[in-house]
Amino acid sequence: MRLTVFGATGGTGTEVVRQALTAGHQVTAVVRDPARLAVPPRERLSVIAADVTEPEAIIGTLKDADAAVSALGHRRGDSATICAEATGSILAAMDKAGVRRLIAVSASGFFREAGEPPLTRYAVKPLLQALLSSGVADTHRMEELISGSAADWTIMRPSRLLNRPRRPYRTALDRYVSPQVGRADLADAILKAASDPAAIGHRVNVGY
Numbered sequence: 001m002r003l004t005v006f007g008a009t010g011g012t013g014t015e016v017v018r019q020a021l022t023a024g025h026q027v028t029a030v031v032r033d034p035a036r037l038a039v040p041p042r043e044r045l046s047v048i049a050a051d052v053t054e055p056e057a058i059i060g061t062l063k064d065a066d067a068a069v070s071a072l073g074h075r076r077g078d079s080a081t082i083c084a085e086a087t088g089s090i091l092a093a094m095d096k097a098g099v100r101r102l103i104a105v106s107a108s109g110f111f112r113e114a115g116e117p118p119l120t121r122y123a124v125k126p127l128l129q130a131l132l133s134s135g136v137a138d139t140h141r142m143e144e145l146i147s148g149s150a151a152d153w154t155i156m157r158p159s160r161l162l163n164r165p166r167r168p169y170r171t172a173l174d175r176y177v178s179p180q181v182g183r184a185d186l187a188d189a190i191l192k193a194a195s196d197p198a199a200i201g202h203r204v205n206v207g208y
Helices: 011-022 055-062 082-097 118-131 133-147 183-194
Strands: 002-006 026-031 045-049 067-070 101-105 152-158 160-162 170-173 180-182 202-207
Touching (some): 002 011, 011 183, 026 055, 067 183, 082 101, 082 133, 118 133, 133 152, 183 202
Parallel strands (some): 101 152, 152 202
């Protein structure tokens, strides 16, 4: 596959880029600062510095792409609406570039989901959502933009992300899975979803 990865310098984005290259895919990593990309230069990797909130700046990064991957998240100093702004820009650029497939990382903790245990539904998630209210609003708006678009979309909903070695994990469509997952395992699930037509139009929860 030819993949364009937005948010490539983040923890999940780095894993997506690294694993995609190892699997033989062609990757265009879209970053704000190329020096922050933790993947060394190699064949089949193109690194492009661009403002992801400007559609005209990223149309070229999607040329001939089979799929776009958004691993964007909030960082200190970012706008409180950065995910929604960037997603709107990505969707507009995809439309102009003729790319339909989008896999975007969201967050299970910001939503009420089928299959949640009572403690998670009535205690853990409400507390998390109250503490991170601006991120919740931004993420909800991001998902609304994606699900209302003409893209062939899949939204990935991991819970708490860990930096840990790969291990067996589980996925479920539109249903809560578990309270945590490693970034490396999430990246693997993203790449599998990118080539899985059954994941289109669904939220894929990932966990142990």
